[in-house]
Amino acid sequence: MEKIYSRPIGLKKSINGYCPGCLHSAAGKLIMSVLEEFDLLERCTQVDGVGCSANNHTSMDVDSIGSPHGRPCAVASAVKRISPETVVYTYQGDGDLASIGLAETMMAANRGDNITVFFINNANYGMTGGQMAPTTLMDMKTSTTPYGRHAQEHGYPMHMCEVLNALTAPSYIARVTCIDAANVRKARAAVKEAFQHQLDGKGFSFVEFVSNCPTNWGLSPIESLKFIKEKMLPEYPLGEFRNR
Amino acid sequence: MEKVFMKGNEAIAEAAIRAGCRFFAGYPITPQNEIPEYMSRRMPQPDVRGIYLQGESETASAAMLYGAGATGIRAMTSSSSCGIALMSEVIAWMAGACLPVVICNMARGGPGIGSIQPSQQDYFMATKASGNGGFRMLVFAPSTIQEAVDMMYRAFDLAQKYMNPVYILSDGFTGAMMEPVVLPEMRSEEFLAAERKKNEAWAATGRKGAARSHQIGAGQRPGFPRAPLEQKNKADWEMYESWKVNEVEYENYKIEDAELIITSYGVSARIARSAVDMLRKEGYKVGMIRPIKVHPFPEIAYEQLDYNKLRGILSVEMSIPPLFYYDVEAVVRKRTPIATCLRSGGEIIERSAIIEAAKKLYGDK
Numbered sequence: 001m002e003k004i005y006s007r008p009i010g011l012k013k014s015i016n017g018y019c020p021g022c023l024h025s026a027a028g029k030l031i032m033s034v035l036e037e038f039d040l041l042e043r044c045t046q047v048d049g050v051g052c053s054a055n056n057h058t059s060m061d062v063d064s065i066g067s068p069h070g071r072p073c074a075v076a077s078a079v080k081r082i083s084p085e086t087v088v089y090t091y092q093g094d095g096d097l098a099s100i101g102l103a104e105t106m107m108a109a110n111r112g113d114n115i116t117v118f119f120i121n122n123a124n125y126g127m128t129g130g131q132m133a134p135t136t137l138m139d140m141k142t143s144t145t146p147y148g149r150h151a152q153e154h155g156y157p158m159h160m161c162e163v164l165n166a167l168t169a170p171s172y173i174a175r176v177t178c179i180d181a182a183n184v185r186k187a188r189a190a191v192k193e194a195f196q197h198q199l200d201g202k203g204f205s206f207v208e209f210v211s212n213c214p215t216n217w218g219l220s221p222i223e224s225l226k227f228i229k230e231k232m233l234p235e236y237p238l239g240e241f242r243n244r
Numbered sequence: 245m246e247k248v249f250m251k252g253n254e255a256i257a258e259a260a261i262r263a264g265c266r267f268f269a270g271y272p273i274t275p276q277n278e279i280p281e282y283m284s285r286r287m288p289q290p291d292v293r294g295i296y297l298q299g300e301s302e303t304a305s306a307a308m309l310y311g312a313g314a315t316g317i318r319a320m321t322s323s324s325s326c327g328i329a330l331m332s333e334v335i336a337w338m339a340g341a342c343l344p345v346v347i348c349n350m351a352r353g354g355p356g357i358g359s360i361q362p363s364q365q366d367y368f369m370a371t372k373a374s375g376n377g378g379f380r381m382l383v384f385a386p387s388t389i390q391e392a393v394d395m396m397y398r399a400f401d402l403a404q405k406y407m408n409p410v411y412i413l414s415d416g417f418t419g420a421m422m423e424p425v426v427l428p429e430m431r432s433e434e435f436l437a438a439e440r441k442k443n444e445a446w447a448a449t450g451r452k453g454a455a456r457s458h459q460i461g462a463g464q465r466p467g468f469p470r471a472p473l474e475q476k477n478k479a480d481w482e483m484y485e486s487w488k489v490n491e492v493e494y495e496n497y498k499i500e501d502a503e504l505i506i507t508s509y510g511v512s513a514r515i516a517r518s519a520v521d522m523l524r525k526e527g528y529k530v531g532m533i534r535p536i537k538v539h540p541f542p543e544i545a546y547e548q549l550d551y552n553k554l555r556g557i558l559s560v561e562m563s564i565p566p567l568f569y570y571d572v573e574a575v576v577r578k579r580t581p582i583a584t585c586l587r588s589g590g591e592i593i594e595r596s597a598i599i600e601a602a603k604k605l606y607g608d609k
């Protein structure tokens with residue numbers, strides 16, 4: 001019988017550390033399966049941001065660098081320039097990438113560094129207990145917006161794909177989600193495309209995963225998927241923003 | 245060996261290249277701009293083929309250095325005072341991750357933006373707390389351009405030996421002046437390739453068939469399985485303690501019959517040395533103790549003094565409040581009076597002021 005599905009070999013048979021129902025692990029699994037398909041597991045370096053992404057090193061069996069909070073794009077830029085034969089990618093949350101590390105993200109993108117960036121947008125700072133992130137939706141309650149996110153006080157959700165799309169250098173920018181099988185297929189295709197851009201030496205590639213945080217959203221895993229569909233996706237439209 | 249006439253910052257950069265530095269990241273700040281500028285020129289040249297990367301901030305530059313360190317290449321950054329302060333989180337990460345990198349501080353006045361003129365107000369930051377978590381580094385304090393060049397050359401070897409960042413604490417004076425220096429030999433391609441090959445045992449540049457994937461991170465010793473943090477910190481402490489035996493460096497200048505000791509480091513010691521010479525000419529029995537590394541602090545130099553013979557110690561530095569002074573005070577333990585001669589905020593210490601302070605402490609000949 002033909003085997004059509006198995007655990008990606010890049011994932012250790014250990015507990016991954018993410019909360020039940022968290023789509024962080026779905027993104028990680030896709031990345032590992034694409035690296036396997038491209039035969040890159042032995043020649044890639046993952047740069048993890050600080051946040052829930054720091055769970056990755058316990059489950060992902062690839063060379064990795066734990067980066068200071070927000071700095072993965074700077075770390076990855078250096079590694080890639082020193083070791084161009086290595087496929088270098090970052091894995092970052094929204095606090096990490098879009099708040100404390102915004103300068104590093106923008107500048108690596110603007111330099112067109114030949115790295116791939118995976119961005120997990122769960123609309124809050126998951127690891128530290130669900131505080132407001134730049135990506136928090138309007139009116140959304142978080143542990144630091146107990147009365148909801150209001151424009152006058154907190155401004156508006158930040159759209160990283162759209163922001164990066166204003167730059168000249170990036171070569172691939174896409175937003176995906178893993179809420180259902182059809183979307184997982186599209187997400188996997190985007191991960192593949194992003195790595196292909198790096199392999200082709202085209203420069204900065206970026207994939208945003210519109211994700212969930214059942215624990216801090218106070219929703220069951222199933223409810224959190226519904227929340228993504230009904231609330232997150234209207235704010236963060238899916239699709240390819242750039243592919244050249 | 246041939247002497248060349250060079251500006252301090254450029255000589256330091258060239259020495260780093262010759263030591264095998266093949267990655268530099270930095271952000272503009274006076275008075276060290278000639279270092280990144282020189283690196284940007286030199287790195288792409290065919291005899292170097294290294295990488296220069298301008299960071300978007302000191303934080304980013306330090307993070308780039310962290311990434312470079314994780315590849316096992318010889319790498320450095322330079323900055324000045326408030327720029328180094330901005331790097332401090334990542335410096336702690338590099339110490340936590342045991343990465344063999346070099347950090348060069350061409351210090352200026354402070355606190356905060358302070359002044360662009362030379363100063364020694366970063367002594368505590370360099371020797372005691374360059375970031376969170378209580379790590380330590382070897383800290384060199386060059387007194388001349390030649391010394392800065394020689395230290396830079398050795399810094400990379402020591403970083404690699406101890407798998408720990410090494411820190412050069414210099415100042416805008418040494419960076420901006422010009423004097424003749426002998427540059428060290430260029431490290432061979434073979435030497436550098438062999439070291440990178442060796443570092444592949446832990447570098448995070450792709451697994452390449454290794455039995456285990458490599459993880460670099462604060463709290464993790466490269467090439468070793470993750471251990472409890474306390475265990476790692478204890479091992480680091482043992483290394484810091486070993487430096488007290490193996491890495492102490494200082495200079496005794498004319499101290500044999502000295503009744504008064506001037507103690508100073510870095511560029512101030514250069515001025516203090518000439519004050520010693522002048523005082524000697526006038527018949528004062530004066531000598532100097534000069535830490536060459538300011539961490540580990542050369543306590544032994546002060547322990548070896550005959551306190552029955554001493555009239556006092558004059559501690560000289562370009563910092564108000566004094567900082568170096570407290571390390572001297574801690575080892576002298578009130579066995580003799582200690583006076584200070586200080587400038588701050590970018591003012592250069594004057595030889596005449598040192599002479600005057602020394603005479604006051606010395607009393608009648």
Ligand SMILES: Cc1ncc(C[n+]2csc(CCOP(=O)(O)OP(=O)(O)O)c2C)c(N)n1
Nearest residue numbers: 050051052069093094095096124125126127
């Ligand atoms: C310099 C610094 N500031 C703050 C923290 C604390 N911290 C740890 S995780 C985290 C939140 C990260 O949130 P995000 O990037 O959104 O990722 P998530 O956990 O949601 O996946 C913060 C603020 C830190 N480790 N370092």
